[in-house]
Amino acid sequence: MLTSEHSKRLASTKTLPIVNSYNEWDTLQEIIVGRVEGACVPQFDATIKANTYPKNWWFFQKYGGRPYPQELLEPASKQLNEFCRVLEGEGVTVRRPDIIDFSSSYKTPDFEATGLYAAMPRDILTVIGNEIIEAPMAWRARFFEYRAYRSLMKEYLKQGAKWTTAPKPLMSDELYDFDYPIETVEDRHELAELGRFVTTEFEPCFDAADITRCGRDLFVQRSQVTNKLGITWLRNHLGDRFRVHTLKFQDPNPMHIDATFVPLRPGLVLTNPDRPCYQIDIFKKAGWDVVTAVQPTLPDNWPLYMSSKWLCMNILILDPKRVIVEKDEEPMHKFFKNLGFEVIPVAFRHVYTFGGSFHCVTCDIRRDSQLEEYGF
Template identity: 45%
Template sequence: MAVVRRPGILTAVDGNARIPDNAAEHLVSPVNSHNEWDPLEEVIVGCLDGAAFPSKHPVVDCNMPPWAARLLGLAAGFRYPRVLIERAQQELDQFVTLLQSLGITVRRPDPVDHRRRFGTPDWSSRGFCNTCPRDSMLVIGDEIIETPMAWPCRYFETHSYRPILKDYFRRGARWTAAPEPQLTDELFESNFRIPEAGEPMWHILTEFEPVFDAADFVRAGRDLFVTRSNVTNRMGIEWLRRHLGPGYRIHEIESRCRTPMHIDTTFVLLSPGKVLVNPEYIDVDRLPDVLSSWDILIAPEPTPIDERLLKVTSMCGKWLSMNILMIDEKRVIAERHHTGMLRALEKWGFEPIPCDLLHYAPFGGSFHCATLDIRRRGTLESYFD
């Protein structure tokens, strides 16, 4: 596309963009989110359109029991059954309606047919779904960072969000993409197996190149917390540390989970001074020292839910009860079926808003996974000085 330069204006010939040279001086970014609890004003919510079972790959299989990985391998690349889509879609629509009733602006990605094949010179794959924007994009202040994810089937996932990202950029947001990973065999341990209880922890990822999912990070102003996992390696953590610079600190949370993937069922920031932890995955005596003055709230044992189909299809563990979304420092959206979590939140002084999203689990998560905070009403602060 050709451009024409006029005094003070850069104009696209086809008229799709008209951005003043000094636009950044006058724009107020629509993106502004520094933590997990400031009042939520705008959010991106994922969609189920075109969802397909993820293509078979060791980095996908490694977080599942062997029998589940075999079943997934048979279904890889096919669309999810209608029975799964319809139940999840109904709950997702209700969740979006709830957010809008709370005065929150909701943006959605473009639909994509994830059965289409794509690749690089080294590999080919089909896609997965657009259900979890929390994985592929990380918001730090007024900046959106596209993350270098380790699953080949998610390589182009952010493209369905590009119209939204371009809109935010034109309105003043910063937009960054981490280096696209090669995802060659050198990134993955060839003889990896899930470590048994009592064995030293290890991960399928090598340090061949930086990879990370945004959902392995949570934000508390100038401090971020991260779990190293089967989708986030040390190089990925170090890339983000250098990118953010000395104004931020990144603290690693040790996880005892044998198949770690994403921090939001392990360590959940609720409000200044309060953090929810998974007693199965976290040794509270080994938390970073900066948390010594915070209240460490122990998540209750998840409520047993007799959903046989869900047990077979879900890629998430029982601790999805922790996958909640803070609306502000008091109000929190939590799954209606997890009554133990709802009661615990009330006891700790929060105001839980029950909502159904149980059948979203086969597509990667619940309320926190299904959303990406775009704007929260607040400023950058340090909560640990």
């Protein structure tokens, strides 16, 4: 645990602004939970190929551009609703995006595509203090995803939030490496080591889920969907009040940091045993304890088209004592209890099939926190 010496209050807030969150662990008051209604399978292009495994390509080839099969949508929608009910029972205000038909096609001067979903608000939105930032995501299927959140954004704006949209990428062909070779995991390892990804540096792009927040210090990774220019935009935008650090992991296929590296509370970070962090000394020097996640329990035949079994790490922290963990990840329950957490189990595996778990499907709007620093 960190002592008060490591945790320095930088500002004090009496009444919390409507949008207010500086980290992943302070007491949660309001949250957006995504939805799968209207979801469309993305068309199979270079970016989808780079983030999925060959054994799943048939799914995108068969359904790309069409609504998700009903038999996948229904159980996921039920689990999301139950998750909302649990959050409300824990005293959290839950908001949902609008329902949009993501299968309608669109054409810009640079490309044509169909959409994806509003299931993963963590990918598109990040809250830093009282500012909510819409991320310039890299997938063409996500160009118009912001539309599902506009009702909420306008509402938060009227209640005093600072609302920012990062420069929208053109998503012209120059943003992508169409020759990115990805037939094998070895290819991917080699390319990731070289810092080569399916997105180029043509223009800034990032997914908000590649950022994790520890007060004044934000940690971001270069991934298949977040480029260096995107990180530069974020750093320049946030200015001197924040420090944006880039982390790199031994990961053949980085996309979103929240099943790789998860700060749990001041002085404690959860890491992925398959994806060691090259800069872990930043945390050790700051006096943080580093703990490694235990093995996931998801069966090999579970349909996971866009993510990995490490979704077991994609937990949601309600406050430094309470954490939501997937119901069947029993080794993780034990692990969190040993760390002093009360575990709230919620069944969520049908949502996994859409590519995320509790952290991915949410965007915390308000936590009872203020800007602090934690020893970095």
